[in-house]
Amino acid sequence: MTMQPLASALRKKALPWDTIRTAPYKPEGKFTSDTLATLNQQSKIRQQKDPQFTYLSTLNDIRNMDDEKKPVRLDINSRRAKMQLIEKRSLEAENKRLIATGERPYSNWNTYQAAMDAKFEERSRMKAAERPELPEDEAFINEAAYLMLSAEPKTMLSPEEKL
Numbered sequence: 001m002t003m004q005p006l007a008s009a010l011r012k013k014a015l016p017w018d019t020i021r022t023a024p025y026k027p028e029g030k031f032t033s034d035t036l037a038t039l040n041q042q043s044k045i046r047q048q049k050d051p052q053f054t055y056l057s058t059l060n061d062i063r064n065m066d067d068e069k070k071p072v073r074l075d076i077n078s079r080r081a082k083m084q085l086i087e088k089r090s091l092e093a094e095n096k097r098l099i100a101t102g103e104r105p106y107s108n109w110n111t112y113q114a115a116m117d118a119k120f121e122e123r124s125r126m127k128a129a130e131r132p133e134l135p136e137d138e139a140f141i142n143e144a145a146y147l148m149l150s151a152e153p154k155t156m157l158s159p160e161e162k163l
Contacts, residue, residue: 051100
């Protein structure tokens with residue numbers, strides 16, 4: 001068996017791999033382990049209080065439950081029961097988030113699905129730049145900003161600056 005060249009190497013104007021330069025990186029400061037522990041603890045507290053983070057965490061738990069690497073059961077009733085459990089937990093997570101943010105919860109799975117389909121359809125008609133950010137997407141951005149603004153790195157001074 002012979003080795004095939006990479007697909008990008010077969011293109012007419014393929015760039016050689018050795019032309020990619022590394023980006024310059026200069027650390028701006030060092031954080032003490034106490035600072036990192038405090039930031040981590042504060043972040044976890046904020047995440048537990050934030051309805052968007054608790055919603056995303058619950059969805060991850062539901063997805064993990066569905067992604068279990070167990071053999072698929074052939075019994076249709078057990079498969080339907082598992083699907084209903086996933087739907088129930090997803091609806092509960094969404095309703096908990098809606099209540100926490102002051103919105104009206106969905107009455108059942110069908111109204112939830114219809115609303116999600118309508119939201120998806122509406123957003124798909126918009127250009128990417130026109131789409132408003134989803135609150136659950138901004139949760140990570142906001143948390144990263146909190147971490148950056150809360151951190152006080154120990155600034156590394158050069159020997160000249162120390163004098």
